[in-house]
Amino acid sequence: KQEVTQIPAALSVPEGENLVLNCSFTDSAIYNLQWFRQDPGKGLTSLLLIQSSQREQTSGRLNASLDKSSGRSTLYIAASQPGDSATYLCAVIERNFNKFYFGSGTKLNVKP
Amino acid sequence: DVKVTQSSRYLVKRTGEKVFLECVQDMDHENMFWYRQDPGLGLRLIYFSYDVKMKEKGDIPEGYSVSREKKERFSLILESASTNQTSMYLCASSFLPSSVRGGNQPQHFGDGTRLSIL
Numbered sequence: 001k002q003e004v005t006q007i008p009a010a011l012s013v014p015e016g017e018n019l020v021l022n023c024s025f026t027d028s029a030i031y032n033l034q035w036f037r038q039d040p041g042k043g044l045t046s047l048l049l050i051q052s053s054q055r056e057q058t059s060g061r062l063n064a065s066l067d068k069s070s071g072r073s074t075l076y077i078a079a080s081q082p083g084d085s086a087t088y089l090c091a092v093i094e095r096n097f098n099k100f101y102f103g104s105g106t107k108l109n110v111k112p
Numbered sequence: 113d114v115k116v117t118q119s120s121r122y123l124v125k126r127t128g129e130k131v132f133l134e135c136v137q138d139m140d141h142e143n144m145f146w147y148r149q150d151p152g153l154g155l156r157l158i159y160f161s162y163d164v165k166m167k168e169k170g171d172i173p174e175g176y177s178v179s180r181e182k183k184e185r186f187s188l189i190l191e192s193a194s195t196n197q198t199s200m201y202l203c204a205s206s207f208l209p210s211s212v213r214g215g216n217q218p219q220h221f222g223d224g225t226r227l228s229i230l
Contacts, residue, residue: 034218041226043202046218091219099170100219104154
């Protein structure tokens, strides 16, 4: 069964810092990988989706990379802002199954 | 923009009641999902459906059932609510990954229903 792990579980940084969130998965036979943001008490908002044939995707200050062979993805946030404070989750969908597998998330706090 | 709408943001029910949580999406997605989210346990899949009247058990289906009579609507039913079903419930939808539309399209979530069983 696919297992998705996110490290660290929590991260606190000063405003303006560049940071990297990590996601690893055990089975490399995936369709795609998605990064989400979740604000307290709210649903998940999709940030970036990387197809299995892609190496990275960018949106504004966010850059997500995918190394399928090693089972890893990173989310890079440039010039962090207090408004980036949230929990970030990654999820993979396997090639042979119609389900999404989620990591437990990284809780980010950006201090003013 | 894709819209996934959950019928209630907050709900309080009593032990033993039959509880219905409703979810509607407006993007003609084949897939619909119900998750629950608890502190320290992350997101856990309860049920999903890939077509009308079709359903598949997720990781924690016990105590729940689902109904998908129309493509846009997916209902989660707690047959006899218990206190351990107090949780945040999240509905999501997506295209089938194997479809022409599906491979590069994200999964979309509703805002969640915080359910308390007293």
